[in-house]
Amino acid sequence: xxxxxxLFNHDQTHQLAHSLPIALSLAAxxxxxxxxxxxxxxxxxxxxxxxDPALLAKVELVQLGLKRGASQALAGVLERVVPATKLLIYRxxxxxxxxxxxxxxxxxxxxxxxxxxxLDSLKLIHTxxxxxxRAIGFNPESAKxxxxxVSGPKIRDRLIKDAGLAPDRIALVxxxxxxxxxxxxxxxxxxxxxxxxxxxxxxxSPKLSSWFKDGAKVLEAFRSQDRYNLIFxxxxxxxxxxxxxxxxxxxxxxxxxxxxxxxxxxxxxxxxGSAASSDMSYTNRADIYLGDxxxxxxxxxxxxxxxxxxxxxxxxxxxxxxxxxxxAGPVLESADGLLDRIDAAIAAHSDYVPAQQALIxxxxxxxxxxxxxxxxxxxxxxxxxxxxx
Numbered sequence: 331x332x333x334x335x336x337l338f339n340h341d342q343t344h345q346l347a348h349s350l351p352i353a354l355s356l357a358a359x360x361x362x363x364x365x366x367x368x369x370x371x372x373x374x375x376x377x378x379x380x381x382d383p384a385l386l387a388k389v390e391l392v393q394l395g396l397k398r399g400a401s402q403a404l405a406g407v408l409e410r411v412v413p414a415t416k417l418l419i420y421r422x423x424x425x426x427x428x429x430x431x432x433x434x435x436x437x438x439x440x441x442x443x444x445x446x447x448x449l450d451s452l453k454l455i456h457t458x459x460x461x462x463x464r465a466i467g468f469n470p471e472s473a474k475x476x477x478x479x480v481s482g483p484k485i486r487d488r489l490i491k492d493a494g495l496a497p498d499r500i501a502l503v504x505x506x507x508x509x510x511x512x513x514x515x516x517x518x519x520x521x522x523x524x525x526x527x528x529x530x531x532x533x534x535s536p537k538l539s540s541w542f543k544d545g546a547k548v549l550e551a552f553r554s555q556d557r558y559n560l561i562f563x564x565x566x567x568x569x570x571x572x573x574x575x576x577x578x579x580x581x582x583x584x585x586x587x588x589x590x591x592x593x594x595x596x597x598x599x600x601x602x603g604s605a606a607s608s609d610m611s612y613t614n615r616a617d618i619y620l621g622d623x624x625x626x627x628x629x630x631x632x633x634x635x636x637x638x639x640x641x642x643x644x645x646x647x648x649x650x651x652x653x654x655x656x657x658a659g660p661v662l663e664s665a666d667g668l669l670d671r672i673d674a675a676i677a678a679h680s681d682y683v684p685a686q687q688a689l690i691x692x693x694x695x696x697x698x699x700x701x702x703x704x705x706x707x708x709x710x711x712x713x714x715x716x717x718x719x
Contacts, residue, residue: 331362332431332713337440338368339394339416342566343376344608345436345459351506351702352434352457352479352709354381357388361710365390365430369419376605380510397422420447427452432713438471445474453477455709461485461505461693462625463654464538466578468492477712479705481505484692488651501708504701505694507610508632516606516615520559521596527559528552528672529616532640533624534568535576536583540622540640540665541568547665548620548640549592557669560598562588563612565624569602618672619659627655628693634686636679638662638672657685 336353338346350366357364366389368374374391396402396415401422405414420427420442427433427443432453443449456475458467461482472478472493479501480486486502489495520527530548532541540548541564552560568574574585592598601607613619613630619637621627627637637659647653647661659682660675662668697704 333363333365333429334709334713335365335367335427335430335433337433337435338366338373338377339419339435339440340369340373340437341413341416341570342603342608343373343605344566346373346376347380347507347510347609348436348459349434349457349506350377350380351509351700352705353389354385355700355702355706356709357385359706359710360388362713363390364388365392367392367394367426369394369416379605380609392426394419394423394426417442424449432476432709434709441471441474453713455479455712457506457705458485460625461628462623463652464623464625465492465652469578470494475499477501477708479503479708481701482691482693482695484654501705501712502695503705503708504696506700506702506705507629508694508696509700509702511610512614512632514606514609514611514614516561516599516611518559518561518599518615519596520599522556523559525557525559525597526617526676527561527615528618528620529561529563529612529630531612531619531621531624531626532564532568533622534565534570534574534585535579535623536574536581537576537579537643538623539568540642542583542585543642544640544665546588548668549588549598551665551668552598553592553595555597555669558597558618558672561612561616562592562598562600562602563607564602565626566603566607618676620672623653623655627658628689631658631686631690632694634683634690636672636676637682637686638675640665655689658682658689 336349353364396418401418424447432455434455436457436459453476455477457479468488470493472489473495477499486500533539536542569587574583593600610629619627619630622640639656639661641661641663647656
């Protein structure tokens with residue numbers, strides 16, 4: 331019996347659904363000891379909201395925190411700008427992590443356990459989060475994991491080509507988030523719910539996001555009109571702090587939330603960070619997707635529908651693998667005349683259906699067997715294989 335930790339060391343809940351279904355699948359089998367470790371009470375609340383109580387009773391829940399006074403002081407100074415607590419938790423809990431055979435994570439900071447703290451015998455398994463096209467998802471850090479679970483051949487092939495990840499350390503498992511979230515749907519209160527609903531889903535990175543240049547124009551376009559409803563559900567990290575800091579690409583910007591005049595508009599629903607922003611409630615409800623580089627477009631395209639993309643940074647995107655998803659709909663150079671552009675995109679949607687279907691087929695390798703079960707199979711085979719000892 332192996333000891334497996336599923337680590338949720340996140341500021342927000344948006345990565346939870348990419349690994350929680352796998353943990354619950356393993357727990358249901360009873361073959362290994364499963365621990366869910368989290369850093370914030372909000373993460374535990376979301377685990378309890380999404381998990382079957384009967385399965386949750388079969389796992390251990392552990393909250394991790396900072397144990398050193400120096401760590402607490404440093405986090406207190408830096409936390410408003412960077413996720414200092416998230417990074418310091420590894421150093422302060424090395425004995426905890428050392429007690430496991432494997433740690434399963436959806437992000438890459440956990441690599442610090444090996445690269446900085448020398449836990450070489452600990453197996454690190456990456457579930458990834460989302461199925462997007464950004465270069466950061468395929469950088470050389472991915473090759474440092476012992477096993478990477480991927481959603482489809484697009485991800486597998488690019489990890490081999492761009493990250494240098496060995497094919498025998500990749501398992502094609504589908505998209506476990508669909509097992510948990512595919513039926514979620516926003517119960518809106520729009521005064522005319524029958525009108526087409528647009529989701530505007532900008533990314534947080536200042537050098538990639540449409541929010542900093544075009545966001546206010548987008549929201550203004552939906553005021554005092556009677557053609558569309560709007561769900562404004564940006565990436566949950568866009569408004570997490572007053573300043574947005576990203577490493578890849580390097581960027582720093584102060585972020586201003588939308589003004590109160592937009593919240594008063596009944597045709598506009600604003601959510602800057604609740605669980606619904608990342609549990610597919612909005613992508614399942616919307617009829618039209620408007621965004622930039624967020625991987626949520628692929629969750630929206632699970633059922634092909636109209637998409638538009640804002641090229642707010644003047645990117646030469648044609649033929650660039652980092653913008654592959656922009657083949658799914660018209661790419662706009664500005665938010666000018668936005669509602670008319672949405673009308674035109676709806677009329678031309680059939681032209682994009684073949685491209686959308688090809689993107690979905692490449693992104694999600696789905697089967698009748700739930701993706702979480704396939705992922706659990708892959709983890710078990712990896713940890714119990716004859717060469718693993």
